[in-house]
Amino acid sequence: MGRKAKDYSWPAAPPALPSPVIDNHTHLESLGDVLREGVPLPSISEVISDAARVGVSKMIQVGCDLESARVTDSMIREHAALAGAIAIHPNEAPLHTHTADVGPDGLEPRYESRHDTSLDDALAEIERIARSNNKIRAIGETGIDLFRAGEQGFLAQKESFRAHIALAKELNLAMQIHDRDAHQEVIDVLLADGAPERTVFHCFSGDAEMADLAAQHGWYLSFAGPVTFGANNELREALRRTPTSHVLVETDAPYLTPHPYRGRPNAPYLMPYTVHTIAHVQELNLVDACQRIVENTHTVYGLW
Numbered sequence: 114m115g116r117k118a119k120d121y122s123w124p125a126a127p128p129a130l131p132s133p134v135i136d137n138h139t140h141l142e143s144l145g146d147v148l149r150e151g152v153p154l155p156s157i158s159e160v161i162s163d164a165a166r167v168g169v170s171k172m173i174q175v176g177c178d179l180e181s182a183r184v185t186d187s188m189i190r191e192h193a194a195l196a197g198a199i200a201i202h203p204n205e206a207p208l209h210t211h212t213a214d215v216g217p218d219g220l221e222p223r224y225e226s227r228h229d230t231s232l233d234d235a236l237a238e239i240e241r242i243a244r245s246n247n248k249i250r251a252i253g254e255t256g257i258d259l260f261r262a263g264e265q266g267f268l269a270q271k272e273s274f275r276a277h278i279a280l281a282k283e284l285n286l287a288m289q290i291h292d293r294d295a296h297q298e299v300i301d302v303l304l305a306d307g308a309p310e311r312t313v314f315h316c317f318s319g320d321a322e323m324a325d326l327a328a329q330h331g332w333y334l335s336f337a338g339p340v341t342f343g344a345n346n347e348l349r350e351a352l353r354r355t356p357t358s359h360v361l362v363e364t365d366a367p368y369l370t371p372h373p374y375r376g377r378p379n380a381p382y383l384m385p386y387t388v389h390t391i392a393h394v395q396e397l398n399l400v401d402a403c404q405r406i407v408e409n410t411h412t413v414y415g416l417w
């Protein structure tokens with residue numbers, strides 16, 4: 114007999130957490146992008162109420178291309194549980210400068226109509242939205258992605274990253290960093306330009322040494338599904354050494370679904386798995402872990 118077909122449906126909801134917690138990085142406008150045929154797409158209100166039912170009470174919605182930033186602007190006005198982060202993603206920057214090249218992932222650049230806008234104009238639009246909506250609490254995700262870029266692309270990413278750092282400082286907003294295969298490059302830019310006061314490594318992927326460096330500089334580390342994966346002992350060691358005051362949690366939904374549902378779609382209601390791992394590694398009881406994370410989240414992004 115053949116093997117059982119792979120399951121791409123929504124996982125069952127986990128038991129509710131004993132205390133509310135906040136997902137500081139999710140892409141609710143993109144949930145439909147990962148769903149196979151026949152798998153239902155929940156409305157934003159349903160996503161929020163499913164999350165609330167298991168204790169994930171609030172979220173930072175991240176819109177990191179020109180279109181998603183505009184969608185984020187209106188989505189967070191509509192839903193009390195949401196605040197927002199907006200930016201031009203490092204993988205978008207070289208498309209806006211028309212210098213995109215092929216990185217180690219081997220994918221050809223794919224230009225869309227939004228990339229007709231220059232990087233300067235795109236950044237001006239991010240600034241306009243951020244200034245006009247007080248629920249935008251962070252500039253992000255910005256940074257460097259050396260999996261998706263070659264030498265030319267890297268230059269555009271770096272230019273864009275520096276502009277985002279300046280914008281976060283100018284507007285006194287937090288900043289969320291995307292760092293893929295680019296730890297040293299990201300750190301170099303942060304140290305050269307000076308990091309914004311509240312700087313968060315979204316989906317932190319560094320080792321213990323990098324976590325120590327982040328702690329020295331007061332940077333926050335946000336942990337996502339990968340911290341639950343069996344093989345990621347090095348990442349858990351980094352988490353273990355991170356001061357509890359600088360730990361955040363996220364889903365990065367619809368990507369990075371936590372264990373035991375890797376490969377299936379992700380949404381904020383699945384974040385309790387990651388919270389359990391954080392509590393365990395940080396040697397906190399679950400209530401303390403949730404409360405500390407909420408405190409940290411409010412320190413970084415303010416109340417909403």
Ligand SMILES: [Zn+2]
Pocket residue numbers: 138140175254315365
């Ligand atoms: Zn993300």
